[in-house]
Amino acid sequence: MFEPGTIWAYPTDTSFGLGVRCDDPESLQRLKELKNRPDEKWFSLMVRDWEMLTDYAEVPQGLDADWFLKSPKTALLKPKEKLPQTGFWPEEKVAFRICTLPTVSQYIEFPVTATSANISGEDPVFCTQKLFDNFGTNINIYSELGDLDQSGPSEIWDYTVEPPKRLR
Numbered sequence: 305m306f307e308p309g310t311i312w313a314y315p316t317d318t319s320f321g322l323g324v325r326c327d328d329p330e331s332l333q334r335l336k337e338l339k340n341r342p343d344e345k346w347f348s349l350m351v352r353d354w355e356m357l358t359d360y361a362e363v364p365q366g367l368d369a370d371w372f373l374k375s376p377k378t379a380l381l382k383p384k385e386k387l388p389q390t391g392f393w394p395e396e397k398v399a400f401r402i403c404t405l406p407t408v409s410q411y412i413e414f415p416v417t418a419t420s421a422n423i424s425g426e427d428p429v430f431c432t433q434k435l436f437d438n439f440g441t442n443i444n445i446y447s448e449l450g451d452l453d454q455s456g457p458s459e460i461w462d463y464t465v466e467p468p469k470r471l472r
Contacts, residue, residue, distance in 0.1 A: 305411035305446060311335055313421045313435045314446040316350070317376045317404045318455050319428035320435060322443065323350065323416035327388045335417060336392070338442055341424045347392045348378055348399035350418035352409045360387045360415055361400055364463050372402040376458035378418075380471075387415065397464040407448055430454050 305312055308328045313320050322339070324331035326349055335347075351357045354369035361381035371377060380397045389395055401418050403409040421429045422438065429435055431451040435443070460472040 305444075306413070306416050311338070311439075311443045312416075312446055313429075313432075313439070313443050314408050315405060315452055316401070316408075316418065318420075318458050319430055319452060320421035320432075321350065321418045322421045323418065326390065326392075326415045326417065329390045329392075332390055332392045332417070334442075335419070338439060339419065339422070339424050341419070345424065346394060346399065347417045347419050348401060349387075349393070349415040350401050350403050350412065351415050352403055352412040354402065356412070356415070357381075357400055357402060360384055361398065364468075367463060369402065373404055376404075376455070377401070378458045378460045380460070380462040380464055382464055392417075397462070399460065401458065408446065411446075428454075428457070 306323055306325055308325055309331060311331060312323045314323055322335055324335050361383055363381060378399050378401050380399050383398045403412055421435055432445055432447045435445050462469045462471055
């Protein structure tokens with residue numbers, strides 16, 4: 305899963321997400337086009353665990369893995385140089401999430417996009433049939449967990465400012 309050249313729909317703790325490796329600019333561009341995503345909307349990234357997050361982002365004191373795991377959370381963090389700069393997220397701050405599903409996290413060997421699996425401007429997707437209706441054979445679907453319970457979006461916090469600011 306998440307090999308270069310592939311786009312995967314995968315379950316998250318909020319809805320289905322669409323994932324491509326963050327070092328795969330061709331797939332990032334295809335994903336942007338599939339979603340009909342406006343240029344001014346950036347992709348967020350999903351990492352496997354706390355260790356991967358600290359490899360790719362500067363994590364401020366006081367922020368820990370439990371913060372991400374208690375409820376769906378996204379943090380804007382300053383990226384480290386190790387994170388490829390592709391133009392699909394800003395250079396100064398990148399939105400990161402930690403994968404909370406062990407069935408998915410085992411496949412994340414490199415940060416992947418965590419954009420919602422919908423056409424831009426439409427509602428989040430919770431069922432595999434809607435994924436197929438929206439994207440057909442343009443994506444792979446990881447559906448080991450089947451359809452998802454509907455939940456709200458993640459909280460988004462900007463940790464590049466002091467004090468950290470809740471954006472959603």
